[in-house]
Amino acid sequence: MVSGPQFVQHLRNAGFDFFTGVPCSLVKSIIATLEERGGYIAETREDAAVGLAAGAYLAGKQPVVIMQNSGLGVCLNALSSLSLIYALPCLLLITWRGYQGKDAPEHIIMGDILPELLSTLKIPYRVLEEHTLEDAIVWAASTLKQTSRPTALVLPPGVAA
């Protein structure tokens, strides 16, 4: 498994320099690392985090928004009527609860439709695996620059410590 400090270092190496979001247990160590280093902004809702990231991008930052996939549901309007139409990119780091149908009941439906939902929104994404994680982060950084769209990295259980 990739440790929190390693994961954050890969993000920083790829140029990401503004971090916000709403936590999930699958990114506990990533958020703990960001909190320790200072500058992580603990948002109150995932759509507000997308708005915050949009403002940071306007001011020259390369933002990351961390959320559980339940939060993607909260973000549909922010993504469709702000980020996508204004071309305000950010990296969406989305945990995959309900992965392979194995989770608490509240995660099953969103877990099932997550890839389809990202495709429907025309948000480019990759599913993270431990051995290709660094490449995927580099891919996301270059894809969001080329497309000016939010780009997602989906984190299933068991990849990040």
Add this chain to the structure above:
Amino acid sequence: MNLAQALSVVIPLLQDALVVHANGFISRESFNLEDRLGNFYMIGSMGLASSIALGVALSKPERRVVVFDGDGNVLMNMGSLALIGAQQPRNLVHLVFDNEVYGSTGNQPTISSRVALDEVARASGYVETRRAEDADQLRGAAQDLLVRDGPSFLLIKIEPDRQERHIGRITHEPQHIVRRFMEAIHQDV
């Protein structure tokens, strides 16, 4: 005082401030009064003006950042008041034009006649919270807050426009609004 009259008091005081506008009549009325390069007009994403402005303010602490918000927008994203209070951006001025209705959808009432939004802001940690009920109070408070350290919050009680008005929509493409606003941000002032 209606929205157009309140905006006409505030706009001449803005100097080089960056102004994030909430969607609906706030964007449209301001755009039609004076289309400034440092104006970011939201056309959708209701509720998020203050979140966007906070992102700008934290990333550009040397620039004055103003939010033109509405009561419906603030009520939709009250967590943003809490985050602004927690983050304490000194350069952020939050102006709320409170007409107690959802103006652009036909004046359906909001609940701001029964909820003191300025008290919510105060409890959230804004350094300055004021209320203005006429043009003179508005001019005095806005002049002061635009040069003071914040975060500050000004609740501007206004009358809704009772008669249907035709206020032109924003004619710029969203991506053009972004280009202009980013140029305005990165200009040395």
